Amino acid sequence: MDTERLKGIDGPLLGWFDGHARSLPWRDNPLPYYVWVSEIMLQQTRVEAVKPFFARFTKALPDIDSLAACPEEQLLKLWEGLGYYNRVRNMQKAAQLAVENYGGALPDTYEELLKLPGIGSYTAGAIASIAYGQAVPAVDGNVLRVVSRICGSTQDIAKQAVKKQFEEIVQAVIPAGKAGKFNQALMELGATVCLPNGQPDCGSCPVRERCYAFEHSCQMELPVKAGKKARRIEQRTVIVIRDSERAAIRRRPAKGLLAGLYELPNAEGHLTPDETLQYVRDCHFSPIRIKELPPAKHIFSHVEWQMSGYMVLVEDKEHEKNENLLFIEPRQTERDYPIPAAFAAYTKYLSIKLGQDKYE
Numbered sequence: 563m564d565t566e567r568l569k570g571i572d573g574p575l576l577g578w579f580d581g582h583a584r585s586l587p588w589r590d591n592p593l594p595y596y597v598w599v600s601e602i603m604l605q606q607t608r609v610e611a612v613k614p615f616f617a618r619f620t621k622a623l624p625d626i627d628s629l630a631a632c633p634e635e636q637l638l639k640l641w642e643g644l645g646y647y648n649r650v651r652n653m654q655k656a657a658q659l660a661v662e663n664y665g666g667a668l669p670d671t672y673e674e675l676l677k678l679p680g681i682g683s684y685t686a687g688a689i690a691s692i693a694y695g696q697a698v699p700a701v702d703g704n705v706l707r708v709v710s711r712i713c714g715s716t717q718d719i720a721k722q723a724v725k726k727q728f729e730e731i732v733q734a735v736i737p738a739g740k741a742g743k744f745n746q747a748l749m750e751l752g753a754t755v756c757l758p759n760g761q762p763d764c765g766s767c768p769v770r771e772r773c774y775a776f777e778h779s780c781q782m783e784l785p786v787k788a789g790k791k792a793r794r795i796e797q798r799t800v801i802v803i804r805d806s807e808r809a810a811i812r813r814r815p816a817k818g819l820l821a822g823l824y825e826l827p828n829a830e831g832h833l834t835p836d837e838t839l840q841y842v843r844d845c846h847f848s849p850i851r852i853k854e855l856p857p858a859k860h861i862f863s864h865v866e867w868q869m870s871g872y873m874v875l876v877e878d879k880e881h882e883k884n885e886n887l888l889f890i891e892p893r894q895t896e897r898d899y900p901i902p903a904a905f906a907a908y909t910k911y912l913s914i915k916l917g918q919d920k921y922e
């Protein structure tokens with residue numbers, strides 16, 4: 563790996579950033595809280611998709627104090643659609659620690675930030691450099707890719723030890739007094755020019771004259787990343803249980819995947835219509851009609867759900883018979899009950915008017 567190639571990239575890179583940086587709410591007003599919220603949201607979601615979530619979240623919870631005090635269901639509702647809900651739970655724990663120990667502000671050093679739940683080296687580096695101007699690196703997937711290509715590194719960027727090494731390499735070339743801008747410029751280059759899938763736009767790249775991959779035409783071979791473990795496939799049957807007014811939801815366990823969120827009743831495996839009716843009877847309901855719904859798929863980081871679905875109409879007022887299910891009016895789910903996107907293919911059936919013509 564030729565780390566010498568990174569020396570001197572700051573001039574052209576920062577010049578390019580001045581003319582090409584995207585205007586982003588957390589970039590235009592880099593309050594520590596805004597940088598933090600945006601970086602956590604951006605961990606699994608594209609910039610354009612994050613913008614409305616960021617606006618909604620910071621409007622409802624404009625500062626660390628309000629995040630620390632937010633009731634859990636409102637918090638999860640604000641995060642609905644972003645997934646990976648532990649991120650927002652950790653943010654709230656960190657906010658509560660910031661209220662207790664730092665007077666309601668985020669600590670202003672990389673080392674102290676790292677002590678907070680949900681803040682790893684990248685996020686600590688981003689907040690410390692962008693919001694507080696500390697000369698520390700912020701190495702995310704974009705930076706790993708850009709640095710691998712510029713330096714011609716064939717090391718596996720999935721390894722923690724390699725990430726650590728890249729942090730040291732970047733730290734050594736941060737220009738004095740410009741850490742936040744330099745880190746953002748490296749990330750922006752990775753996000754908009756030195757792209758991950760397909761050919762990078764080397765013709766528009768401000769650092770191509772120093773880039774090993776450009777010189778040796780091996781952009782597509784770098785970075786090297788060991789294959790991820792295949793996702794576990796789980797088959798599930800989702801059942802929309804309705805009476806004439808309401809639909810059944812239930813709360814997921816407090817630990818594990820989608821912990822504490824609400825969901826539509828569902829069972830392991832792909833049930834037949836008869837098995838589904840039996841499932842509904844076992845919940846102490848009397849089914850009137852059943853309709854098969856289209857299959858759907860949802861991909862989590864380590865698991866893929868392959869779902870089949872049914873809508874089952876049950877006798878009115880049967881909800882009192884089952885303590886584990888809540889019978890709610892469809893619009894209450896929109897307002898009060900966070901149901902994760904994994905069920906999006908079926909939540910739309912909550913608001914369908916029941917009628918003979920809707921059923922087989």
Ligand code: SF4
Nearest residue numbers: 756764767770773776
């Ligand atoms: Fe990436 Fe091409 Fe720029 Fe090299 S020259 S950093 S491969 S965009």
